[in-house]
Amino acid sequence: MTAIKHALQRDIFTPNDERLLSIVNVCKAGKKKKNCFLCATVTTERPVQVRVVKVKKSDKGDFYKRQMAWELRDLAEVDAKDASKENPEFDLHFEKVYRWVASSTAEKNSFISCIWKLNQRYLRKKVEFVNVSSQLLEELPKAEESVPSGESQSVAGGDEDALDDYQELNAREEQDIEGMMEVCEYAISNAEAFAEKLSRELQVLDGANIQSIMASEKQVNILMQLLDEALSEVDTIEGKLSSYEEMLQSVKEQMDQISQSNRLIQISNTNNGKLLDEIQFLVNYMDLSKGHIRALQDGDLSSPKGIEACINASEALLQCMNVALRPGHEKLMAVKQQQHLFTELRDTFARRLTNHLNNVFVHQFNHFSHFKMTIPQFYRSSCMSLPGHDQSSTLSQHTAELTLPKHSPLHRDLLRYAKLMEWLKNTQREKYDGLSRTYVDYMTRLYEREIKDFFEVAKIKMAGTTKEGKGNKFATLPRKESALKQETESLHGSSGKLTGSTSSLNKLAVQGSSSRRSQSSSLLDMGNMSASDLDVADRTKFDKIFEQVLSELEPLCLAEQDFISKFFKLQQHPTLAQGEVESDGGVPSRQPPAGEHRHSMSLTEKDMVRLMMNKIFQSIETELNSLIALGDKIDSFHSLYMLVKMSHHVWTAQNVDPASYLSTTLGNVLVTVKRNFDKCISGQIRQMEEVKISKKSKVGILPFVTGFEEFAELAETIFRNAERRGDLDKAYVKLIRAVFMNVEKVANESQKTPRDVVMMENFHHIFSTQSRLKISCLETERREAKHKYTDHLQSYVINSLGQPLEKLNHFFEGVEARVAQGVREEEVSYQLAFNKQELRKVIKEYPGKEVKKGLDNLYKKVDKHLCEEESLLQVVWHSMQDEFIRQYKHFEGLIGRCYPGSGITMEFTIGDMLEYFSSIAQSH
Numbered sequence: 001m002t003a004i005k006h007a008l009q010r011d012i013f014t015p016n017d018e019r020l021l022s023i024v025n026v027c028k029a030g031k032k033k034k035n036c037f038l039c040a041t042v043t044t045e046r047p048v049q050v051r052v053v054k055v056k057k058s059d060k061g062d063f064y065k066r067q068m069a070w071e072l073r074d075l076a077e078v079d080a081k082d083a084s085k086e087n088p089e090f091d092l093h094f095e096k097v098y099r100w101v102a103s104s105t106a107e108k109n110s111f112i113s114c115i116w117k118l119n120q121r122y123l124r125k126k127v128e129f130v131n132v133s134s135q136l137l138e139e140l141p142k143a144e145e146s147v148p149s150g151e152s153q154s155v156a157g158g159d160e161d162a163l164d165d166y167q168e169l170n171a172r173e174e175q176d177i178e179g180m181m182e183v184c185e186y187a188i189s190n191a192e193a194f195a196e197k198l199s200r201e202l203q204v205l206d207g208a209n210i211q212s213i214m215a216s217e218k219q220v221n222i223l224m225q226l227l228d229e230a231l232s233e234v235d236t237i238e239g240k241l242s243s244y245e246e247m248l249q250s251v252k253e254q255m256d257q258i259s260q261s262n263r264l265i266q267i268s269n270t271n272n273g274k275l276l277d278e279i280q281f282l283v284n285y286m287d288l289s290k291g292h293i294r295a296l297q298d299g300d301l302s303s304p305k306g307i308e309a310c311i312n313a314s315e316a317l318l319q320c321m322n323v324a325l326r327p328g329h330e331k332l333m334a335v336k337q338q339q340h341l342f343t344e345l346r347d348t349f350a351r352r353l354t355n356h357l358n359n360v361f362v363h364q365f366n367h368f369s370h371f372k373m374t375i376p377q378f379y380r381s382s383c384m385s386l387p388g389h390d391q392s393s394t395l396s397q398h399t400a401e402l403t404l405p406k407h408s409p410l411h412r413d414l415l416r417y418a419k420l421m422e423w424l425k426n427t428q429r430e431k432y433d434g435l436s437r438t439y440v441d442y443m444t445r446l447y448e449r450e451i452k453d454f455f456e457v458a459k460i461k462m463a464g465t466t467k468e469g470k471g472n473k474f475a476t477l478p479r480k481e482s483a484l485k486q487e488t489e490s491l492h493g494s495s496g497k498l499t500g501s502t503s504s505l506n507k508l509a510v511q512g513s514s515s516r517r518s519q520s521s522s523l524l525d526m527g528n529m530s531a532s533d534l535d536v537a538d539r540t541k542f543d544k545i546f547e548q549v550l551s552e553l554e555p556l557c558l559a560e561q562d563f564i565s566k567f568f569k570l571q572q573h574p575t576l577a578q579g580e581v582e583s584d585g586g587v588p589s590r591q592p593p594a595g596e597h598r599h600s601m602s603l604t605e606k607d608m609v610r611l612m613m614n615k616i617f618q619s620i621e622t623e624l625n626s627l628i629a630l631g632d633k634i635d636s637f638h639s640l641y642m643l644v645k646m647s648h649h650v651w652t653a654q655n656v657d658p659a660s661y662l663s664t665t666l667g668n669v670l671v672t673v674k675r676n677f678d679k680c681i682s683g684q685i686r687q688m689e690e691v692k693i694s695k696k697s698k699v700g701i702l703p704f705v706t707g708f709e710e711f712a713e714l715a716e717t718i719f720r721n722a723e724r725r726g727d728l729d730k731a732y733v734k735l736i737r738a739v740f741m742n743v744e745k746v747a748n749e750s751q752k753t754p755r756d757v758v759m760m761e762n763f764h765h766i767f768s769t770q771s772r773l774k775i776s777c778l779e780t781e782r783r784e785a786k787h788k789y790t791d792h793l794q795s796y797v798i799n800s801l802g803q804p805l806e807k808l809n810h811f812f813e814g815v816e817a818r819v820a821q822g823v824r825e826e827e828v829s830y831q832l833a834f835n836k837q838e839l840r841k842v843i844k845e846y847p848g849k850e851v852k853k854g855l856d857n858l859y860k861k862v863d864k865h866l867c868e869e870e871s872l873l874q875v876v877w878h879s880m881q882d883e884f885i886r887q888y889k890h891f892e893g894l895i896g897r898c899y900p901g902s903g904i905t906m907e908f909t910i911g912d913m914l915e916y917f918s919s920i921a922q923s924h
Contacts, residue, residue: 001025001107008039008055010064010477016042022114024107029089029099038100042112042122050118052092070094073123076114080132109136278326285323286338288345292316296349301356307416310349314423317345323429353420357435360417364410365442375705402461402545404454404552411563422569436568436612443560443616455623458549459630462542486876517715541803542631550649557617557662564612570605606659613661624669632676636683637711639676640718640728646670647724668807676729681731684699684711685738693746698753700867702746705762708739709769716773721863729777734783739766740788755864756796761870763789797879800862803849805891811842814893819898828898836902839895848908852916855884859920874921881917 001023009020022040025032043049050072057065070092077093088102090112101336102108112129113136119127129137184194239532292313299313300306321342329335425432564570631638650670653663688704712732719728743766747758770782815828828834859877866873888910895904908916 004037008037008064012055012064013041013053015037018042019044021118022111024111025103026100031103037042037064038111040111040118042762048122050122054114060224063858072115072118073126075115075119075127076127076922077130078115078132079130080108080112081648083131083133103380110224112136142531152240201395267309278329281326282332282335282338284334286320288320288342290644293345301353301417307420310353311419311423312347314420317342317349318423318427321346329604333402341786346427350424350431353417354428354431354435357414357417357421358438360414361439361442364413364833365446380755402454402457402548402552404556405450406559407556407563408559411559413561415565418567418569421567425569432568440612440615444482444618447560447616450621451617451619451623454552455549455627458545458627462545462627462631463634487591536714539635539641542635542638543645543718544550546627546631546638546642547645549624549647553620553624554649554662557613557620557665558656558660560616561609561613561661564609568608568612570609610659610661610664615662617665621665621668624665625672628669628673629674632680636676636680637714639673639680640715642673643670643677643724643727644718644722646673647722677727677731681734684735688738688742689745691742691746693750695751698756698867699746699750700753700761701869702743702762702763703756704742705739705765708735709765711735712769712773712775716775732775732778733781736766736778740781740784754796754799756792756799757865759792760789760796761872763792765870765871793876793879799881800858800865800876801880801883805846805887807842807845812891815894815898825897826900829902834898836899839899839902839904843904843907846907848912848916851913852920853910855916856920856923877921881914884913884917888913 005020005023008023015019018041020039020041024038025035025040027035034056036054039053039055041051041053052070052072052075053066054068056067057063058065074094075092079091079093081087081089081091086105088105088108090100090102090108092098093101102111115127116129116132116137116313184197291309295306295309295313299310301310321339325335411462421432421435424435432885628642631642646666646669648662650666653660653666657663684704684707691704692700692704693699715728715732719725722728743759743762747755747762750758767782767785767789770778770785775782811834815834818828818831818834819825823831829836829839858880862876862880863873866876888906891906895902
């Protein structure tokens with residue numbers, strides 16, 4: 001590289017008065033490697049110009065040529081790509097970015113360092129250096145910076161020696177040299193003589209300097225004497241300082257002893273303060289007052305004041321037990337004794353509280369069970385009760401009114417102990433769980449009997465609706481207690497579900513409503529009902545009973561769930577992680593140790609509430625399903641009422657709490673109700689398919705068509721503003737499709753009544769029903785019914801009317817055949833079989849009297865086909881009139897076109913026909 005540098009300096013830069021300072025072998029990035037050299041140069045003439053020159057080897061020989069040059073002042077940025085890793089790539093930003101790859105990282109760094117130094121000297125840091133190591137950008141040595149402005153400074157780097165050879169003169173040096181050269185005019189022409197003269201003058205100056213030094217020897221001696229005197233004074237002062245130090249040594253020892261004593265006193269005071277803080281901490285946070293101890297040991301858990309005192313004492317005890325002790329406190333005997341006392345107080349009070357609450361549960365349970373009376377006992381006692389016998393507070397009277405007893409007094413009494421239950425939950429989880437199980441067991445038995453009796457009365461009232469409607473007193477039937485109990489229990493079976501056998505209660509219900517069920521149990525039978533008002537009243541009463549049952553269950557379950565959440569504290573936030581926490585009073589506390597929480601926390605508090613509710617009210621879902629099965633057995637259309645009511649209550653319960661026991665249970669029962677509803681619809685469709693018609697009587701309006709009308713009226717009344725409207729719409733579509741299909745089936749099988757009449761009358765009735773009720777989901781079926789009615793009306797009119805002027809019809813059919821064969825209309829009269837004489841002969845066979853007689857026979861025939869319920873006779877007769885007039889006008893037109901000017905006309909006019917039709921209709 002040195003040889004190349006000297007060659008470039010000699011061949012390229014010296015002829016241009018430039019000096020080469022640094023060189024780097026590069027090639028362009030991303031292209032084929034064509035090596036060239038980047039050179040940093042300065043001019044030898046003033047003002048100095050700094051350039052970056054690109055030199056490339058000639059393709060024709062071994063010499064180099066100058067290819068491109070950039071002024072350093074045009075350089076905006078130097079990017080070294082990576083300051084921490086060795087990377088030969090670098091960019092020079094002139095008017096555009098030039099990307100280069102050096103042959104080595106060292107050459108790149110040397111070149112960049114040279115550029116930086118030239119920038120520092122000539123451009124005053126105008127170029128920006130990016131991703132360049134700080135080692136390459138070192139400041140110039142301070143010695144060089146101290147040189148006066150304009151003085152030559154070295155340019156370090158890969159060519160420092162070359163830069164040191166060239167130094168710029170300042171103004172004063174230039175003036176001195178110019179003055180000297182003026183004195184020695186031959187300095188330029190004879191440099192050797194000039195240099196020799198300067199050498200001689202320098203020797204003269206050196207001699208003068210030596211003489212000056214020798215002349216100052218006397219002053220040096222005086223100075224040395226003064227220094228000796230100063231040294232003797234220093235020795236004197238040092239002696240005095242040594243004596244002073246010996247005197248102060250004893251004072252220093254005393255001060256050290258005082259300092260040590262003060263430090264020990266300070267340590268003692270600090271320790272005493274810390275000890276006092278520890279004692280105050282233990283006294284403040286681990287001391288339980290005597291009043292709290294008495295309350296925990298002997299406090300009255302029956303009176304409000306005693307309960308309040310026990311609550312305060314238990315909270316204070318819990319606070320003392322949960323204090324976060326500092327390291328070492330556990331080893332203190334007093335702390336151990338106090339913790340032992342707290343443990344005994346906790347166990348004693350937990351035992352007292354558990355026993356007391358157990359007694360409260362038993363007492364309350366016995367209190368509510370004291371007035372318990374079974375339903376048969378109530379009916380017997382209600383019939384035999386004497387005057388003055390007050391049973392207003394008994395459960396039996398609640399059930400007679402179809403109401404459930406309220407347990408708000410029990411809840412109110414127990415909620416006084418809610419905070420104590422929370423304390424028990426945090427301290428003695430086993431006893432807390434035991435009390436929870438005890439409460440659940442007692443309340444399960446209590447609610448099971450109450451709900452069972454409640455549903456027994458509901459079933460009796462539900463099954464007795466028909467009997468009461470017939471004037472019978474179902475409640476006064478002579479029934480023994482065991483018999484009635486056996487009957488009601490048979491509804492459940494051993495597993496609580498409805499068994500396959502029919503209970504006596506159901507038998508009574510079925511017997512009492514046998515006449516009604518024969519009329520209202522299906523769409524087929526609804527068409528023949530004669531006691532619909534009675535059925536509507538029965539269904540309305542059933543709807544009220546079912547609504548009353550749900551209305552009683554809903555507040556009961558919600559109140560019990562709310563009580564369980566509050567009493568057993570199952571709506572609290574989850575406890576914090578183990579470690580220190582701070583209570584409301586700012587007392588440092590700790591989580592109870594793992595040994596105190598033996599209860600598994602795998603269940604969330606909501607799960608615990610749900611489990612307790614499922615246990616307490618385990619009979620509700622079974623009883624509801626049994627009641628639903630009974631209602632469905634009495635009348636399958638009860639499922640419509642139950643679906644609406646149950647859906648509304650499920651919707652209400654989910655709005656209150658979607659995860660509540662009530663919402664879940666009612667949702668499960670709703671599935672059963674929906675299944676019964678679907679079964680009801682399927683049953684109606686099946687009965688439609690099994691319908692049989694009489695072969696000897698006319699069909700008329702089919703029973704299931706009328707039944708669908710009444711079903712739709714009933715359903716629209718029940719489902720008005722209901723949440724489950726979509727279920728009804730789906731049922732509508734299924735039913736109407738079944739009605740359409742079976743109407744066509746019956747029409748095809750009908751022998752007495754023409755098919756078109758059956759289709760026309762029934763689809764007219766369906767269309768009228770849908771138009772009146774305006775059921776939006778059946779709009780397509782309504783248009784289809786209208787279309788079928790219109791088509792079959794037209795078909796019936798054409799088929800019944802037939803060809804009233806038969807011979808005339810045949811004659812004009814022959815005329816139209818000739819025209820179709822290509823005979824011109826005005827030439828038809830020249831055909832032998834269709835001349836004017838033949839036409840007059842045929843017309844004379846149909847005088848007005850004969851036409852009227854034929855129409856009268858047709859009216860009687862239509863009257864026999866149509867039924868009176870739909871009143872379509874006049875509609876059909878009017879359509880026949882229009883069709884007859886259309887045929888008449890068609891014949892008149894053919895006569896006018898094929899026999900022009902013949903003067904041939906029919907024996908009767910359109911006015912005569914209108915009079916015939918009108919008189920026939922009025923005569924009948």
